[in-house]
Amino acid sequence: xxxxxxxxxxxxxxxxxxxxxxxxxxxxxxxxxxxxxxxxxxxxxxxxxxxxxxxxxxxxxxxxxxxxxxxxxxxxxxxxxxxxxxxxxxxxxxxxxxxxxxxxxxxxxxxxxxxxxxxxxxxxxxxxxxxxxxxxxxxxxxxxxxxxxxxxxxxxxxxxxxxxxxxxxxxxxxxxxxxxxxxxxxxxxxxxxxxxxxxxxxxxxxxxxxxxxxxxxxxxxxxxxxxxxxxxxxxxxxxxxxxxxxxxxxxxxxxxxxxxxxxxxxxxxxxxxxxxxxxxxxxxxxxxxxxxxxxxxxxxxxxxxxxxxxx
Numbered sequence: 001x002x003x004x005x006x007x008x009x010x011x012x013x014x015x016x017x018x019x020x021x022x023x024x025x026x027x028x029x030x031x032x033x034x035x036x037x038x039x040x041x042x043x044x045x046x047x048x049x050x051x052x053x054x055x056x057x058x059x060x061x062x063x064x065x066x067x068x069x070x071x072x073x074x075x076x077x078x079x080x081x082x083x084x085x086x087x088x089x090x091x092x093x094x095x096x097x098x099x100x101x102x103x104x105x106x107x108x109x110x111x112x113x114x115x116x117x118x119x120x121x122x123x124x125x126x127x128x129x130x131x132x133x134x135x136x137x138x139x140x141x142x143x144x145x146x147x148x149x150x151x152x153x154x155x156x157x158x159x160x161x162x163x164x165x166x167x168x169x170x171x172x173x174x175x176x177x178x179x180x181x182x183x184x185x186x187x188x189x190x191x192x193x194x195x196x197x198x199x200x201x202x203x204x205x206x207x208x209x210x211x212x213x214x215x216x217x218x219x220x221x222x223x224x225x226x227x228x229x230x231x232x233x234x235x236x237x238x239x240x241x242x243x244x245x246x247x248x249x250x251x252x253x254x255x256x257x258x259x260x261x262x263x264x265x266x267x268x269x270x271x272x273x274x275x276x277x278x279x280x281x282x283x284x285x286x287x288x289x290x291x292x293x294x295x296x297x298x299x300x301x302x303x304x305x306x307x308x309x310x311x
Contacts, residue, residue, distance in 0.1 A: 058088030
């Protein structure tokens with residue numbers, strides 16, 4: 001039972017932040033903020049920071065209204081914070097879709113991007129209307145959870161699942177088309193390379209979570225409501241998952257055992273060694289065939305740059 005003075009409101013808020021999904025939002029903002037300050041830059045990292053900030057603000061609003069509801073003996077006016085929290089949930093949940101749009105902008109033309117963006121803008125408007133409706137229902141019912149509120153989440157989860165799935169499929173298609181244009185032998189190798197280097201596996205995981213939320217929330221079974229909780233937890237820390245994946249991807253690209261720059265886009269390290277040996281052998285054969293002892297000195301052997309750019 002909370003205490004009755006203002007100082008203990010803060011203590012109770014901190015205590016509630018250490019449990020449930022509130023702790024995930026707190027951990028997410030701390031870690032994403034740290035990664036952003038240490039090595040993050042650009043629109044992608046700023047988006048992750050905004051998503052994390054929106055999540056912790058929304059969780060704080062809901063915890064505050066719960067505490068004040070008890071302090072005031074059941075005064076429902078503080079549930080107006082449910083409406084204020086909804087813009088935070090909109091940013092937090094639709095943020096992954098925005099990150100996918102950033103990826104698509106790099107892979108396609110401006111015309112195609114505007115068309116895809118228009119479709120997702122319509123989905124965004126529908127999602128905003130559904131989320132605001134959830135906030136209004138909570139304010140009127142003076143509660144955060146009820147059968148009506150549970151049912152109101154289903155179409156919102158469904159829109160998120162459709163938006164994320166649509167963009168992920170679009171990214172996969174664009175990557176396949178790009179691999180086809182750049183292929184020399186088969187599509188498989190460049191396609192696998194792009195899948196690994198573009199965080200696609202993590203995005204597919206996020207899409208799977210969104211799909212499961214949409215499916216499980218459409219039933220009112222107590223068992224299924226319990227099944228929703230782990231998916232909600234994963235959804236709550238999606239920005240943290242994407243941030244960690246970005247750090248891992250950045251470390252992979254800077255691996256000294258791999259080539260970088262223009263060399264990396266052309267061939268892999270093992271192939272580079274083969275090319276170097278083959279080129280040197282060809283030069284030796286040319287020198288031997290011409291019978292000129294020192295002519296090879298004017299033709300330096302093919303050298304591959306290492307990860308630091310030094311030959």
